[in-house]
Amino acid sequence: MSTGTTKLDVVVSDVVPVNDLVTRFHFRRRDGQLLPTFSGGAHVVVEMRDGERTRLNPYSLMGSPLDTREYTISVRRDDVGRGGSLFMHRNVRPGHEMVVSYPVNLFSLDLRARKHLMLAGGIGITPFMAQTAQLAAEGGNFELHYTCRTASLGTYADLLRERYDRRVRLYHDDLDERIELDRLLSSQPLGTHLYVCGPAGMINWVRERAATLGWPSETVHFEHFAAPQPGLPFDVTLAVTGKTIRVDEQQSVLEAIEAAGVDPPYLCRGGVCGQCETNVISYDGKFIHNDHWLSEEDHRSGCKIMPCVSRFEGRSLVLER
Amino acid sequence: MGITFRNETFRDDFTFRNSPEHIRRFPFPFHEDAYMYAVNIEPHVVGPKGSVLENLIDVDEHYVAEMQDRAMVLAEDPLRCQSLPHMTLAGWDLLELLMEQQAQGYPEHFTLTRDGDRWRWINRPLGIDDTFTFGDTSTLPYGPMEYITRQSQGDFCILDQRDGNLWMDAGMVTTQADWSLDFDIGMNFFEWHAPVPLAHEKGIFTRALKFLTNIQQGKPARRLNWTMTINPRLDTSPENYHKWGPDRTTVTPENVGDKVHLRVELQSFWRLPRSNGIVFPIRCYLIKMDELVTQPKWARRLHRVIRDLPDELANYKGLTRYRPTLVEWLSKLDDGSPTSPGFGPY
Numbered sequence: 292m293s294t295g296t297t298k299l300d301v302v303v304s305d306v307v308p309v310n311d312l313v314t315r316f317h318f319r320r321r322d323g324q325l326l327p328t329f330s331g332g333a334h335v336v337v338e339m340r341d342g343e344r345t346r347l348n349p350y351s352l353m354g355s356p357l358d359t360r361e362y363t364i365s366v367r368r369d370d371v372g373r374g375g376s377l378f379m380h381r382n383v384r385p386g387h388e389m390v391v392s393y394p395v396n397l398f399s400l401d402l403r404a405r406k407h408l409m410l411a412g413g414i415g416i417t418p419f420m421a422q423t424a425q426l427a428a429e430g431g432n433f434e435l436h437y438t439c440r441t442a443s444l445g446t447y448a449d450l451l452r453e454r455y456d457r458r459v460r461l462y463h464d465d466l467d468e469r470i471e472l473d474r475l476l477s478s479q480p481l482g483t484h485l486y487v488c489g490p491a492g493m494i495n496w497v498r499e500r501a502a503t504l505g506w507p508s509e510t511v512h513f514e515h516f517a518a519p520q521p522g523l524p525f526d527v528t529l530a531v532t533g534k535t536i537r538v539d540e541q542q543s544v545l546e547a548i549e550a551a552g553v554d555p556p557y558l559c560r561g562g563v564c565g566q567c568e569t570n571v572i573s574y575d576g577k578f579i580h581n582d583h584w585l586s587e588e589d590h591r592s593g594c595k596i597m598p599c600v601s602r603f604e605g606r607s608l609v610l611e612r
Numbered sequence: 613m614g615i616t617f618r619n620e621t622f623r624d625d626f627t628f629r630n631s632p633e634h635i636r637r638f639p640f641p642f643h644e645d646a647y648m649y650a651v652n653i654e655p656h657v658v659g660p661k662g663s664v665l666e667n668l669i670d671v672d673e674h675y676v677a678e679m680q681d682r683a684m685v686l687a688e689d690p691l692r693c694q695s696l697p698h699m700t701l702a703g704w705d706l707l708e709l710l711m712e713q714q715a716q717g718y719p720e721h722f723t724l725t726r727d728g729d730r731w732r733w734i735n736r737p738l739g740i741d742d743t744f745t746f747g748d749t750s751t752l753p754y755g756p757m758e759y760i761t762r763q764s765q766g767d768f769c770i771l772d773q774r775d776g777n778l779w780m781d782a783g784m785v786t787t788q789a790d791w792s793l794d795f796d797i798g799m800n801f802f803e804w805h806a807p808v809p810l811a812h813e814k815g816i817f818t819r820a821l822k823f824l825t826n827i828q829q830g831k832p833a834r835r836l837n838w839t840m841t842i843n844p845r846l847d848t849s850p851e852n853y854h855k856w857g858p859d860r861t862t863v864t865p866e867n868v869g870d871k872v873h874l875r876v877e878l879q880s881f882w883r884l885p886r887s888n889g890i891v892f893p894i895r896c897y898l899i900k901m902d903e904l905v906t907q908p909k910w911a912r913r914l915h916r917v918i919r920d921l922p923d924e925l926a927n928y929k930g931l932t933r934y935r936p937t938l939v940e941w942l943s944k945l946d947d948g949s950p951t952s953p954g955f956g957p958y
Binding site: 297327330332333356364393394395396427488509583584607 | 697698699705708730772773774775806818819821823828829830885886887888
């Protein structure tokens with residue numbers, strides 16, 4: 292979703308260990324200007340250049356949207372993940388120059404809500420840091436329920452209690468404290484919106500209970516914390532221009548075609564406008580179609596691809612370019 | 613330098629005219645000799661100097677007159693400007709966007725000074741110099757959206773994004789091609805587009821919605837739309853149909869050049885940062901046939917487009933009654949020679 296955003300050149304202005312697992316990173320603009328304004332729940336995609344490899348990971352902005360001198364993110368170390376969080380923890384130091392995307396919000400507050408009921412699990416607390424700051428500044432009505440493994444791993448729990456007092460309720464797994472979800476969901480005033488961010492199991496549990504208890508789906512908001520899936524590299528033969536190109540992990544087919552000096556038409560670069568639609572001459576493998584332009588029939592036929600967003604896995608692909 | 617603002621009217625005696633420079637910069641909407649719907653969306657980036665895309669928010673010689681016309685419309689009908697209660701934050705987003713764009717594009721006419729949340733806004737063409745607190749509605753004479761859109765050409769719809777849809781929850785609409793904010797307020801994207809013929813069958817709205825809900829901050833998009841209007845009237849609203857509808861019966865072979873206007877909307881789409889809404893400015897450009905046909909390529913092409921337009925579209929755009937008269941008049945300016953590809957006059 293975040294591909295195609297404008298990029299920001301930033302410098303790491305501070306690195307703050309928060310607890311055994313979580314470290315906070317502060318970014319400022321290299322040119323000293325203010326960063327773009329954002330809304331609570333927004334994330335940025337951080338580009339990590341790790342030798343030959345580039346990773347693109349999304350992280351929620353956790354500072355106040357009212358302060359755009361810096362962006363802050365909190366990264367939980369994942370010892371078995373794709374390596375992005377380890378790179379951040381091990382390699383990123385103050386003064387490090389990095390590139391982040393413009394903010395994108397896929398977990399927006401519904402500003403019609405009479406009350407915002409927030410449920411956080413673990414590192415899923417980060418988008419709520421920004422949302423509570425935004426709501427508190429406007430006198431908004433919110434209540435935050437936050438579950439963490441232990442008090443020492445309760446990232447920002449003390450800070451939230453200090454800022455918002457009884458509007459924040461903490462639950463510690465090691466003390467066997469549990470959200471009484473059914474009671475909580477059954478006792479909310481009309482016009483309440485529910486937000487949940489945390490492990491997939493928690494999100495599924497909350498959505499299932501909310502649905503069972505009659506919450507309209509449009510009042511239940513959730514954000515799965517998943518890194519974007521870059522594709523495997525693959526080769527493409529361009530039949531018209533007689534070139535063979537390599538599409539890298541982080542590159543679109545369109546970008547690879549352009550890098551080879553071929554200039555196909557395009558407008559939106561987002562799989563919608565249809566301008567870069569390309570005929571497939573032959574293939575041996577499978578397509579990963581990500582566009583909104585081609586019909587399902589086109590997708591099944593294997594005759595067309597939208598090179599701005601779609602990918603391919605297999606032995607050979609020949610395009611009419 | 614700066615713009616010389618025209619003293620002109622969009623009603624009664626209709627003194628609106630385009631200067632020769634403004635004829636040449638007119639956003640002619642046909643890149644070929646035929647027209648059909650397409651998802652003609654492209655990135656809204658700055659275009660050539662001297663075009664309407666020189667700045668992303670365009671201010672032109674009609675600015676002062678258009679703002680006067682807007683004030684008259686609002687005095688008669690305050691419901692042309694509405695903002696549902698949850699849209700105030702988006703109104704501040706829009707105020708910031710328009711002040712920044714106008715001050716950046718036209719520093720001789722507009723100045724914005726920011727000191728934290730203490731802002732000073734100087735609008736020289738309209739004689740405004742206000743200091744206010746950003747975010748505090750009580751420091752402005754109107755709500756933030758109304759305040760800034762009384763000082764910005766074009767209509768503005770602010771769309772709330774939720775449940776995978778867009779909702780028309782605020783707007784300033786006084787220069788519209790026969791649609792009503794008061795009727796559409798609170799509707800979602802499919803509801804307010806329900807009357808458009810042919811496009812639903814082509815799946816255009818489903819794709820357009822997907823594109824719009826993905827618009828990113830800092831990456832606005834745009835498209836052109838068009839219709840025709842008799843007399844240079846900005847306010848062709850359903851509320852005032854009784855005033856402008858009958859104008860369509862007044863077109864004669866003698867007055868086509870003066871009365872019939874091509875009406876082009878430059879529509880753009882911007883993500884708003886604080887509210888995560890979308891603002892949809894609809895900027896209306898008018899040009900009378902006499903002015904348009906000073907560019908021979910445009911005259912030939914417009915003849916072919918109007919002549920060959922599918923009946924459903926001609927009817928939806930309200931051209932049916934005077935189309936034969938217009939086509940006959942334009943045909944005399946079309947010698948059948950080819951037209952070059954693209955929008956430009958040459």
